[in-house]
Amino acid sequence: MSAQAATSGARGSGGAFDRRLLRRASSTRVFLGLTVAIGLAAAAATIGQAWVIAQVVERIFVHHRPASAVTGLLGVLLAIVLVRTLLAAAVETTSARAAANVKSQLRGALLARAAKDAARPGAGRETASVTVLATRGIDALDAYFSLYLPQVVLAVLVPPLIVVAVAFDDWLSAAILLVTVPLVPAFMALIGLVTGERMQRQLLALQQLGGQFLDVVAGLPTLRVFGRARAQERSIATVSGAYRERALASLRLSFLSSLVLELVATLAVAIIAVAIALRLMEGGITLGAGLFALILAPEAYLPLRRLGANYHASAEGVAAANAALDVIESPAPAPGSLAAPSPADSTVSLAAVTVRYPDSAGPALERFSLELAPGESVALVGPTGCGKSTVLRLLLGLLAPDAGKVSVGGVALADIDPDAWHARITWVPQEPHLIRASLAENIRLTRPQASLEEVHEAIERAALGDVLARLPQGLETMLGEGGAGLSAGERQRLALARAFIAPRELLLLDEPTASLDGATEDRVLTAVAELARGRTAVFVAHSPALAAIAGRIVTVGAARSER
Numbered sequence: 001m002s003a004q005a006a007t008s009g010a011r012g013s014g015g016a017f018d019r020r021l022l023r024r025a026s027s028t029r030v031f032l033g034l035t036v037a038i039g040l041a042a043a044a045a046t047i048g049q050a051w052v053i054a055q056v057v058e059r060i061f062v063h064h065r066p067a068s069a070v071t072g073l074l075g076v077l078l079a080i081v082l083v084r085t086l087l088a089a090a091v092e093t094t095s096a097r098a099a100a101n102v103k104s105q106l107r108g109a110l111l112a113r114a115a116k117d118a119a120r121p122g123a124g125r126e127t128a129s130v131t132v133l134a135t136r137g138i139d140a141l142d143a144y145f146s147l148y149l150p151q152v153v154l155a156v157l158v159p160p161l162i163v164v165a166v167a168f169d170d171w172l173s174a175a176i177l178l179v180t181v182p183l184v185p186a187f188m189a190l191i192g193l194v195t196g197e198r199m200q201r202q203l204l205a206l207q208q209l210g211g212q213f214l215d216v217v218a219g220l221p222t223l224r225v226f227g228r229a230r231a232q233e234r235s236i237a238t239v240s241g242a243y244r245e246r247a248l249a250s251l252r253l254s255f256l257s258s259l260v261l262e263l264v265a266t267l268a269v270a271i272i273a274v275a276i277a278l279r280l281m282e283g284g285i286t287l288g289a290g291l292f293a294l295i296l297a298p299e300a301y302l303p304l305r306r307l308g309a310n311y312h313a314s315a316e317g318v319a320a321a322n323a324a325l326d327v328i329e330s331p332a333p334a335p336g337s338l339a340a341p342s343p344a345d346s347t348v349s350l351a352a353v354t355v356r357y358p359d360s361a362g363p364a365l366e367r368f369s370l371e372l373a374p375g376e377s378v379a380l381v382g383p384t385g386c387g388k389s390t391v392l393r394l395l396l397g398l399l400a401p402d403a404g405k406v407s408v409g410g411v412a413l414a415d416i417d418p419d420a421w422h423a424r425i426t427w428v429p430q431e432p433h434l435i436r437a438s439l440a441e442n443i444r445l446t447r448p449q450a451s452l453e454e455v456h457e458a459i460e461r462a463a464l465g466d467v468l469a470r471l472p473q474g475l476e477t478m479l480g481e482g483g484a485g486l487s488a489g490e491r492q493r494l495a496l497a498r499a500f501i502a503p504r505e506l507l508l509l510d511e512p513t514a515s516l517d518g519a520t521e522d523r524v525l526t527a528v529a530e531l532a533r534g535r536t537a538v539f540v541a542h543s544p545a546l547a548a549i550a551g552r553i554v555t556v557g558a559a560r561s562e563r
Contacts, residue, residue: 019140020325021102031098031145032153034046038087038094039153039551043161045084050295052077058288091150103138107311109328110134128328137320144317147310154303155185162300166293170285173272179302180268184304187260190471261308265301272297338411340420343506343536344411348372348395353404355390364390369402370554377537380548386538386557389430392508395538397421400555426503430510432495438477439468446502454501461530462497463523464490482541489520496524500531507537513546525549 019027056073059065114130141555159181167174350370350477356363365387372378380388393399395407397413406413413421426446443458444450448460455475459468471477479486486494488554496512512528513521521543528539529549541547 020329021321022036027171028102028145030521031094034094034150035091035150035153036157038091039150039157042084042087042154043158045080045087046158047162047165048082048301049077049080050292050299052080053295054288054291055527057291058286062287092146094141095146095150098315099142101320102145103141104140106138106324106328107134110140110268110324112137113328113330133320133324133327138317138324139321140317142317143310144321148307149524151303151307151310155307158303159300162296165421166296167290170276170293172275172279173297176268176272176275177297180271181300181304183264183268184301184308186256187264187308222533252411255307258305261305265298265305268301319431337417338415339512340416340424341409341411343372343374343408343424345374347374347386348506348536349405349407350391350401351395351405351407353394353401353406355387355394355399356402363402365394365556368556369404369511370540372536375536376552377532377550379538379539379541379547379553380556381541381547381553382556388556389510391556392427392538394541395508396425396427425506425508426499428495428499428509430514432491433500434479434494436478436480438476438478439471439494442479443497443501446498455497458500461500461527462493462518463527464493464497467493488514493520493524496527500527503531503535505535507532507535509537510540511542513543521545 016048052073052169054071056077059070060067060071110130110133159177163174163177163181166177273294276285276294279285280287280290339513349372352367352369353365354363354367367393368387370378370391380391382388390399394401397406397416397418400414408416408421435445440452440455443455448489453477459465467486468474492512492514509528513524522545525545528546531537532539532549537550539546539550541550547553
């Protein structure tokens, strides 16, 4: 996702109750319903607590009742305090669950969309932005659900109920509340205008920092070779400094806004207190009524003050959620829906395809054509960068050509259901992705239901037996992230074992013998030749021995082929 998308996402926020967020995360509706119910109960408990306290004080100090006469009221007061404590715990529990559910739904939708977009040219540059959104950004929704949304409900429900309750005993205090309470949200709206823009810039700075850091880490070996590591270190320090300054500016604004809201609320309560004191001296109000109004007055402002204080904590999460929703809901080409013809009895064709990558001087492929007859094996050869891997991505359907057409049995690949097409393909990439799991789970990735005998057979055919022998727990040995603990050649052979355990009609291999020594390469080539027999197969080959397996050799970037 681009920086512009992040900014537009933050600007697209729908306020406290973002409609897109409510529509996407169904659990928020239940949470909001519970919060409203808890808010009403909390308002009633607050009013009841103030009334009980006022009655206790009046009976003891005005009517000189003994302490035993108010024992029942003190029991009611204790019960109300317990109820308020339980209500606060209920809000905390429901908000935590709602936040967890919403984050899970957003992350799932964001990663699903990122997976669909990964085929687009240049999509790899979006990895850092998506990573920031899916981790630090969406995590900031905790404050939105646990702190901000409950206070929104309380801010809407509690002040009006308190004003009505106070009006029954003291209309003047109720009138002061009615005039001064709206001042707090008015100041909050003014502060919010500034805060929203600050949070947009802060999220953008965080994404820039994440993107630059990811690029530097990925290219660190090259940077060290050319002596440019120190320069990048200074560059990251500059971006980090910009993010730090924006974060500190947001904190400064948060403190100042809290001061303003506290000042408004304190002055308003002081006005009510002075008015009550003057009328008590003149006998214009009873002590019970005055205490009731004075106790409730701060409670009318409290939800609004907390709302203003918590707005800053939640603003980053809202901005990130909207940026994520912009990615999730952005227009995307509709996937195909037609059944996938079998490459076993259909011709696979690339007709004059041209592919251009952003920021590249020229096309990766230009008017390239290739026809694969059923059961034919083809080796793609040519210098590095000529477009061999791009041909495989076209055949996989992970890349749409800028010109030309990819078809299977006369049906455009773009019109075929991608899942159904991938179910007919065995794919061995040049840099296979290994998950943090056992060796057996990594091999079974293409077919989880494979038996233990099939796993051992795949290991033998992929010449992976020596690796299995040296691992301390055999097939149950846990591999590190990305296959940590295995060499590049061993990771390549593990990917081949995946292919042997789930052979399909179309076999696509990108340099399957890269990083293998001579003896191991001979064993793997024999197995690859056996695997390709009777199947349509395409190999990207730098090795002459691998190319020799194919029935036809196609030089990418040249209009000729060799049989």
